[in-house]
Amino acid sequence: MTTSVNPIDSPRTTSSEGAPRANVRLEHVTKKFDDVAAVDDLNLDIDEGEFFSLLGPSGCGKTTTLRMVGGFEEPTSGKIMLGGRDVTYMAPYHRDINTVFQSYALFPHLDVFDNIAFGLHRKKVAKAEIRQRVGRILEIVDLPGFEKRRVNQLSGGQQQRIALARALVNEPTLLLLDEPMSALDAKLRHQMQIELKSIQSRVGITFLYVTHDQEEAMTMSDRLVVMRHGKIEGIGSPKDVYDSPSTEFVATFLGASNLLAGEVASRDGELTSILLTTGSTLFVPTSRLPVDLKGKAVKVGVRPEKISIAPVGATVASNRNSLRGRVRVSTFTGVGNQYLVEMPSGTDITVYAQNIGEELAPRSGEEVLLSWPVEHTFAVTPMESGSDSEELEI
Amino acid sequence: MSTLSSSGTSLATEKEQRRPRHLGRFLLPTYSWLVIAYLVFPIAVMIVYSFNRVISGLQLVSFAWNGFTFQWYRQWSNIPGLTSAFWLTLRLAIVSTIIATIIGTLLAIALVRYRPPKFRGKGAIEQILFLNIAAPEIVMGASLLGLFVTFNVARGFLTLVLAHVMFSIAYVTVTVRARLSGFDLSLEEASYDLGANPFSTFRLVTLPLIMPGVLAGALMAFALSIDDFVTSNFVSGSSVPFPVWVYGASRVGTPPQVFVFGTVIFTVGIVFAILSLGLSRKKD
Numbered sequence: 001m002t003t004s005v006n007p008i009d010s011p012r013t014t015s016s017e018g019a020p021r022a023n024v025r026l027e028h029v030t031k032k033f034d035d036v037a038a039v040d041d042l043n044l045d046i047d048e049g050e051f052f053s054l055l056g057p058s059g060c061g062k063t064t065t066l067r068m069v070g071g072f073e074e075p076t077s078g079k080i081m082l083g084g085r086d087v088t089y090m091a092p093y094h095r096d097i098n099t100v101f102q103s104y105a106l107f108p109h110l111d112v113f114d115n116i117a118f119g120l121h122r123k124k125v126a127k128a129e130i131r132q133r134v135g136r137i138l139e140i141v142d143l144p145g146f147e148k149r150r151v152n153q154l155s156g157g158q159q160q161r162i163a164l165a166r167a168l169v170n171e172p173t174l175l176l177l178d179e180p181m182s183a184l185d186a187k188l189r190h191q192m193q194i195e196l197k198s199i200q201s202r203v204g205i206t207f208l209y210v211t212h213d214q215e216e217a218m219t220m221s222d223r224l225v226v227m228r229h230g231k232i233e234g235i236g237s238p239k240d241v242y243d244s245p246s247t248e249f250v251a252t253f254l255g256a257s258n259l260l261a262g263e264v265a266s267r268d269g270e271l272t273s274i275l276l277t278t279g280s281t282l283f284v285p286t287s288r289l290p291v292d293l294k295g296k297a298v299k300v301g302v303r304p305e306k307i308s309i310a311p312v313g314a315t316v317a318s319n320r321n322s323l324r325g326r327v328r329v330s331t332f333t334g335v336g337n338q339y340l341v342e343m344p345s346g347t348d349i350t351v352y353a354q355n356i357g358e359e360l361a362p363r364s365g366e367e368v369l370l371s372w373p374v375e376h377t378f379a380v381t382p383m384e385s386g387s388d389s390e391e392l393e394i
Numbered sequence: 395m396s397t398l399s400s401s402g403t404s405l406a407t408e409k410e411q412r413r414p415r416h417l418g419r420f421l422l423p424t425y426s427w428l429v430i431a432y433l434v435f436p437i438a439v440m441i442v443y444s445f446n447r448v449i450s451g452l453q454l455v456s457f458a459w460n461g462f463t464f465q466w467y468r469q470w471s472n473i474p475g476l477t478s479a480f481w482l483t484l485r486l487a488i489v490s491t492i493i494a495t496i497i498g499t500l501l502a503i504a505l506v507r508y509r510p511p512k513f514r515g516k517g518a519i520e521q522i523l524f525l526n527i528a529a530p531e532i533v534m535g536a537s538l539l540g541l542f543v544t545f546n547v548a549r550g551f552l553t554l555v556l557a558h559v560m561f562s563i564a565y566v567t568v569t570v571r572a573r574l575s576g577f578d579l580s581l582e583e584a585s586y587d588l589g590a591n592p593f594s595t596f597r598l599v600t601l602p603l604i605m606p607g608v609l610a611g612a613l614m615a616f617a618l619s620i621d622d623f624v625t626s627n628f629v630s631g632s633s634v635p636f637p638v639w640v641y642g643a644s645r646v647g648t649p650p651q652v653f654v655f656g657t658v659i660f661t662v663g664i665v666f667a668i669l670s671l672g673l674s675r676k677k678d
Binding site: 119 | 580585589591598
């Protein structure tokens with residue numbers, strides 16, 4: 001890496017010849033601990049300059065994946081490529097990768113300057129340049145003049161910025177972040193999310209971000225994967241993964257979903273009708289249906305904020321799905337109302353209605369008609385095991 | 395309702411506890427000072443009598459107060475056997491401390507970091523360390539002498555160093571290990587991550603962070619070595635360390651210079667202990 005060009009001032013652009021070069025590539029990566037696969041045949045391509053998140057509950061293999069990319073664990077099998085080079089068995093101190101650790105791992109015996117300069121000293125960068133680059137990175141993380149502070153005198157948020165600065169100052173090809181926000185309080189976390197995203201777009205370095213916080217992942221990522229049991233359950237932009245979850249797990253882990261059991265009845269061009277176990281029929285765009293599901297059990301899903309709530313007699317446009325129910329619980333949350341609407345079958349459907357000043361707040365006990373656009377309906381294959389309820393509480 | 399009843403009971407217990415607590419305020423300091431006095435009194439006697447005049451012709455310690463003098467401090471090196479024994483003990487303590495600290499620190503790191511199957515015999519080593527501390531010194535001394543005689547090793551400085559390193563290692567290991575047990579391994583990973591190889595990482599991150607433990611262990615090894623009599627008596631041969639010399643002299647009569655050396659060693663020890671305490675406070 002050249003030291004004269006500072007990517008902080010000149011954001012990298014993706015190469016001009018069409019598709020961006022794959023920066024990080026994982027090929028059939030498996031990691032077993034005592035015969036249990038923490039990461040199971042994982043394939044992943046991360047583009048240069050991308051903010052990419054690994055999202056999932058604890059124990060899903062996201063941190064193990066990150067540690068393998070960083071060189072702190074060796075895969076049991078498979079290959080890890082960085083910028084076209086095989087780095088699978090390369091020592092971490094030879095990789096052009098830097099990490100922001102969950103615990104920050106700032107050196108307590110060194111001051112802020114020596115912490116940030118640690119990597120540059122290892123690379124034998126000239127002293128004057130080190131001073132200049134440390135000063136500049138401290139401005140970027142908004143802590144100018146902190147050079148002589150001791151790290152244990154810093155607040156959690158400041159420590160996190162110093163950990164980020166210590167990694168970024170080396171201008172790595174790839175920056176790994178292992179749940180860096182988990183020790184911050186909610187307000188600070190939200191502020192740092194926005195800041196981190198803006199820093200990332202300024203420096204243009206590829207970020208690989210590990211988190212169990214779905215909101216965090218959606219706020220910052222260009223693309224994300226949802227992981228479970230060491231496998232990828234869903235991949236894409238936050239919008240794609242949220243709007244068209246590929247599995248029941250993704251539908252429930254990423255945001256809230258109403259899922260209704262049913263069975264594929266008939267496929268009619270663009271629309272597929274699904275007969276619910278309760279006897280009602282719902283329509284799903286065929287393109288959003290997992291392939292080859294005719295006659296098979298599926299779950300039809302809709303996000304709570306996509307549903308409109310209306311009095312029973314209201315007319316429903318033909319491009320909307322509708323269901324009748326009775327309001328069981330109605331909660332005012334300030335920004336809106338949250339309803340639990342009980343279906344005749346006994347299952348509840350959650351509805352979020354935004355508080356935009358309409359007078360139409362049904363009370364509990366009232367019969368209502370729920371409707372939502374067909375294009376916001378999705379279908380997933382039901383999860384086989386019930387063992388995931390524990391994970392979902394996270 | 396539950397809050398009410400719980401505050402009621404806490405009131406009652408407070409009343410019951412008031413009297414013993416008041417008594418404790420007086421008992422605890424008294425007890426502590428008595429223990430301290432018990433520990434310090436013999437040393438105080440030594441220090442006081444190092445300033446005692448000697449009236450009789452033989453320049454030996456007498457435990458009648460004859461008046462204050464700096465004579466023995468001025469004439470500290472007047473007894474050649476004692477002085478050379480002291481220098482030998484100092485050299486021995488420094489050499490054995492350095493060797494024991496290096497071996498003990500590395501052993502502590504190995505014991506904390508590695509487990510079987512990578513580190514076979516870890517359990518055995520831990521048991522031996524414990525035995526090494528618990529075993530009566532006289533047994534160790536006698537068996538060491540037996541070993542040296544069997545292998546025909548001439549007793550002297552070398553055998554003293556070997557013996558002192560042997561009984562110091564366990565103390566260094568235990569001390570360093572205590573410091574290492576709270577060590578955040580991600581600090582070393584961060585160092586690798588920033589381009590430092592394992593050797594640089596040890597030098598720049600691990601060692602500075604466990605330094606208070608290493609220094610405490612070294613101090614302990616030094617203190618053990620400088621006052622060791624039992625083992626040294628077995629393996630010293632013709633090189634006589636300070637404690638062995640003092641023991642020999644005390645059969646005839648102790649020259650006051652022994653108290654001078656004792657006072658100086660004690661003072662230096664106190665200074666080091668205070669420095670080490672200050673250092674470990676600063677680190678934390």
